[in-house]
Amino acid sequence: MPDVLPATLVATFITCCSCCFYGTVGAWMPLYLSTEKHWSTAEYSTFYIFWGLVGFLGLCAAGWLADKVGRRVGFIALLLWGAVFMTLWVYAASNLWLWIFGLAWSFGFLGFWGPSTTLTAEVFPTRVRGVANGVVWFIGFFVGFVLWPFATVALQQATGSFALAFLTIPVFMVAMAAGVWLIVPEHAGKELNAIAV
Numbered sequence: 001m002p003d004v005l006p007a008t009l010v011a012t013f014i015t016c017c018s019c020c021f022y023g024t025v026g027a028w029m030p031l032y033l034s035t036e037k038h039w040s041t042a043e044y045s046t047f048y049i050f051w052g053l054v055g056f057l058g059l060c061a062a063g064w065l066a067d068k069v070g071r072r073v074g075f076i077a078l079l080l081w082g083a084v085f086m087t088l089w090v091y092a093a094s095n096l097w098l099w100i101f102g103l104a105w106s107f108g109f110l111g112f113w114g115p116s117t118t119l120t121a122e123v124f125p126t127r128v129r130g131v132a133n134g135v136v137w138f139i140g141f142f143v144g145f146v147l148w149p150f151a152t153v154a155l156q157q158a159t160g161s162f163a164l165a166f167l168t169i170p171v172f173m174v175a176m177a178a179g180v181w182l183i184v185p186e187h188a189g190k191e192l193n194a195i196a197v
Contacts, residue, residue, distance in 0.1 A: 032162040
């Protein structure tokens with residue numbers, strides 16, 4: 001439908017980017033830390049536990065920012081935070097900096113998910129919100145978890161490292177932040193059912 005097409009394109013862009021970089025981390029971070037950073041299974045398993053706990057704090061921060069400042073601001077702030085520290089993490093040379101930058105990027109990387117799923121729902125009119133949001137997330141999952149892994153493996157095969165695959169994530173994050181800032185309206189202080197765009 002013509003009136004829903006812009007929202008559909010924006011929401012599909014958000015879901016595809018979100019799932020592409022989550023798919024990269026979910027699929028390749030243990031292998032990357034094991035083969036390229038020489039971490040044992042115990043080391044990267046311990047890292048994952050703390051990575052998730054810090055990411056939970058990022059979700060809490062995103063919710064607080066969404067309530068106090070605005071959903072777009074919370075989304076963008078955490079995306080940019082994640083992009084900066086993800087880039088530093090890829091270039092980290094020591095285990096200490098891998099831990100510091102890794103926990104720092106998980107704060108933004110996992111924290112943006114709350115505003116992300118809210119924003120993709122809010123851009124649609126109430127009459128199609130549930131179905132439309134489900135469709136764009138289905139597309140995002142298909143692109144990010146079925147198609148995108150072929151691209152990350154191709155990057156690894158071409159360069160001999162997953163570093164470049166991980167460096168695509170900050171690019172996606174910055175692109176999402178710019179797209180949300182320029183296109184998505186702010187609905188701070190409104191309940192989801194009250195938003196009828």
